[in-house]
Amino acid sequence: EPEVTQTPSHQVTQMGQEVILRCVPISNHLYFYWYRQILGQKVEFLVSFYNNEISEKSEIFDDQFSVERPDGSNFTLKIRSTKLEDSAMYFCASRTDSNQPQHFGDGTRLSIL
Amino acid sequence: QKEVEQDPGPLSVPEGAIVSLNCTYSNSAFQYFMWYRQYSRKGPELLMYTYSSGNKEDGRFTAQVDKSSKYISLFIRDSQPSDSATYLCAAEDNQAGTALIFGKGTTLSVSS
Numbered sequence: 001e002p003e004v005t006q007t008p009s010h011q012v013t014q015m016g017q018e019v020i021l022r023c024v025p026i027s028n029h030l031y032f033y034w035y036r037q038i039l040g041q042k043v044e045f046l047v048s049f050y051n052n053e054i055s056e057k058s059e060i061f062d063d064q065f066s067v068e069r070p071d072g073s074n075f076t077l078k079i080r081s082t083k084l085e086d087s088a089m090y091f092c093a094s095r096t097d098s099n100q101p102q103h104f105g106d107g108t109r110l111s112i113l
Numbered sequence: 114q115k116e117v118e119q120d121p122g123p124l125s126v127p128e129g130a131i132v133s134l135n136c137t138y139s140n141s142a143f144q145y146f147m148w149y150r151q152y153s154r155k156g157p158e159l160l161m162y163t164y165s166s167g168n169k170e171d172g173r174f175t176a177q178v179d180k181s182s183k184y185i186s187l188f189i190r191d192s193q194p195s196d197s198a199t200y201l202c203a204a205e206d207n208q209a210g211t212a213l214i215f216g217k218g219t220t221l222s223v224s225s
């Protein structure tokens with residue numbers, strides 16, 4: 001069964017450094033998402049992306065964050081200058097259209113030191 | 114405010130028990146309701162996806178949505194130790210945006 005894949009599974013970064021999290025959505029999906037889950041808390045929406053542009057973003061998704069679909073298969077989340085509070089699991093999700101469910105990857109655990 | 118509330122548990126049951134997991138929500142614009150299962154250090158895995166009110170069954174799992182009371186449920190029949198996981202309910206309004214709003218998750222433990 002097709003699945004969303006995310007790399008790396010674990011990223012350790014010094015505070016203030018830039019980090020890029022990578023995702024390969026399911027191949028025929030058109031809508032892409034990033035969510036995060038801080039340990040012990042809810043899964044929170046960050047951003048959605050469709051037709052090569054951001055369609056919605058949350059208050060969490062400030063100027064430190066950006067997303068890109070650099071080619072036909074990858075979808076990336078960049079955090080420009082990481083903070084301690086960015087430590088979380090980051091999940092990528094995708095779906096075929098807005099009437100279908102979102103499918104999630106296994107996440108990248110981001111640890112900021 | 115968009116909120117989905119879920120009792121975090123933990124919930125412990127013996128193998129074979131019927132499990133009932135519940136969520137409430139406040140936004141009457143929510144149209145789609147989902148249940149995801151999440152194992153430790155893994156991503157949410159879709160279990161059930163329903164539109165509007167009613168029941169949906171898939172094997173041992175039944176999802177129920179009551180929009181009049183803003184209540185969503187997941188029933189697991191003949192629970193197995195492999196069902197031990199965290200269960201997340203989620204909803205979306207599918208209007209201006211397509212963001213899922215998640216509950217905090219209920220941790221279920223099924224003992225053999």
